[in-house]
Amino acid sequence: MIAALLSLLLVAAPAPAVAHAGCGGHELIVPRQMAAPTDVASQSQIKDPQQQCTPYQYPRIAAIQANYPTIWQTATIPAADTAARELFARINATVNEKLPNAGLKPAAGPPGLPNYDRSDPDCWWTWQGCSTPNPSLGIPADVVRIPEPNSLGMTVDDGPNCSQNAFYDFLREQNQKVSMYYIGSNVMIWPLQAMRGHQDGHEICVHTWSHQAMTSLTNEQVFAELYYTRQIIKDLMGFTSRCWRPPQGDVDNRVRLIAAGLNLTNILWIEDSNDWRANVAGSAVTPADVDRRYQGVIDQAKGGNYSTQGTILLSHQSTNYTMSTLMKWLPQLKAAFAHVVPVASGMNWTTPYAESNFTYPSFAQIIANQSASAPGSVSASGPSASVSIGGNNAAASGSVTGTASRSGAPSGSGAGSAASSSRAAGWRSSEVGTGGVVLAAVLAWAAL
Ligand SMILES: [Zn+2]
Numbered sequence: 001m002i003a004a005l006l007s008l009l010l011v012a013a014p015a016p017a018v019a020h021a022g023c024g025g026h027e028l029i030v031p032r033q034m035a036a037p038t039d040v041a042s043q044s045q046i047k048d049p050q051q052q053c054t055p056y057q058y059p060r061i062a063a064i065q066a067n068y069p070t071i072w073q074t075a076t077i078p079a080a081d082t083a084a085r086e087l088f089a090r091i092n093a094t095v096n097e098k099l100p101n102a103g104l105k106p107a108a109g110p111p112g113l114p115n116y117d118r119s120d121p122d123c124w125w126t127w128q129g130c131s132t133p134n135p136s137l138g139i140p141a142d143v144v145r146i147p148e149p150n151s152l153g154m155t156v157d158d159g160p161n162c163s164q165n166a167f168y169d170f171l172r173e174q175n176q177k178v179s180m181y182y183i184g185s186n187v188m189i190w191p192l193q194a195m196r197g198h199q200d201g202h203e204i205c206v207h208t209w210s211h212q213a214m215t216s217l218t219n220e221q222v223f224a225e226l227y228y229t230r231q232i233i234k235d236l237m238g239f240t241s242r243c244w245r246p247p248q249g250d251v252d253n254r255v256r257l258i259a260a261g262l263n264l265t266n267i268l269w270i271e272d273s274n275d276w277r278a279n280v281a282g283s284a285v286t287p288a289d290v291d292r293r294y295q296g297v298i299d300q301a302k303g304g305n306y307s308t309q310g311t312i313l314l315s316h317q318s319t320n321y322t323m324s325t326l327m328k329w330l331p332q333l334k335a336a337f338a339h340v341v342p343v344a345s346g347m348n349w350t351t352p353y354a355e356s357n358f359t360y361p362s363f364a365q366i367i368a369n370q371s372a373s374a375p376g377s378v379s380a381s382g383p384s385a386s387v388s389i390g391g392n393n394a395a396a397s398g399s400v401t402g403t404a405s406r407s408g409a410p411s412g413s414g415a416g417s418a419a420s421s422s423r424a425a426g427w428r429s430s431e432v433g434t435g436g437v438v439l440a441a442v443l444a445w446a447a448l
Pocket residue numbers: 157158207211246247248434
């Protein structure tokens with residue numbers, strides 16, 4: 001059972017690495033060395049995907065997991081967490097004051113709410129791609145693109161993934177930093193993989209605790225899904241994310257207001273690779289369809305469609321297929337765009353986390369770093385080049401510690417109609433998709 005579930009996972013490498021000794025045509029199979037990883041360095045060295053996905057105990061998680069909701073269940077606030085309850089009470093009061101008539105949406109999306117007001121009073125992105133709430137509400141707009149011309153904000157959802165090493169190694173070789181939207185339950189299960197994302201210099205954002213349609217959850221559930229994902233990132237890596245992304249983009253003003261109460265900016269996208277829908281039972285989306293999506297983005301870049309402002313592309317690290325497909329297309333994306341950057345750099349958020357001692361390269365800094373290192377060069381892939389960008393030790397990297405505040409950065413706006421076009425192929429035609437595959441991994445873990 002467990003082996004079958006693990007086989008669903010990723011399997012990022014073509015075949016397990018098996019040591020063997022030949023002797024006259026007979027081979028003696030030597031068991032793999034299965035020592036559990038104890039830190040990011042030892043985990044990063046594991047090449048065999050199945051070994052990467054072998055559950056391990058991490059003491060720091062074991063010490064705090066009782067303070068957290070149950071993984072892969074809808075998050076609620078544990079009874080003993082009075083600090084979270086007090087914060088939620090304040091945010092909830094604001095929601096009730098500003099949006100007294102706000103209701104929950106059905107998990108089935110628009111098909112489950114056929115009589116929804118076509119004027120879209122809730123700015124429900126899932127309805128027709130609204131990303132700019134009525135200014136009178138004082139609710140921040142979503143970020144849907146980066147302002148830098150001919151530039152791509154590269155985003156990867158649903159991590160960390162247990163067998164991600166080949167993918168993360170590739171990003172290192174490409175000297176490519178991206179924005180990663182981590183699921184809280186995945187961070188709990190695969191903490192070393194999560195920490196590697198940060199150490200490699202990727203931007204780490206919140207992608208909820210259990211990956212559900214956020215507009216279908218109660219105020220407390222929305223709060224807890226965001227709060228505890230942000231908190232496990234903080235407990236594990238020491239910083240407080242200020243960026244988040246709703247699963248399948250499902251957000252409305254009520255959810256936005258709760259996220260804003262947690263100082264989380266909603267990051268959406270313009271371009272959707274649709275990769276999570278391919279290679280999924282019951283889905284009509286094929287790998288060829290996904291390739292056409294990637295090619296379409298490249299064609300638009302070459303055609304000058306982003307000549308006045310950049311865009312954001314959605315992809316996933318949920319399966320071997322989605323990671324491999326991005327690995328296949330990334331060099332062509334980099335060739336078609338002037339710059340491929342994480343969203344934080346694209347927005348010039350040089351202190352992207354709440355803690356000011358964590359700095360991140362500005363747009364100018366990151367493109368200077370990229371141009372200084374040829375893609376795939378040894379210097380670009382070295383751990384020092386990667387680690388330095390994301391952590392406390394930014395000064396050691398040669399990248400300048402930025403001082404611009406987030407409030408001074410441009411905010412995304414006005415792209416709702418464009419965003420909706422990429423979602424028009426049907427709402428949640430397959431519920432299996434992203435959450436399903438990730439859930440399979442978790443069930444395998446939980447069964448142990
Ligand atoms: Zn997702």
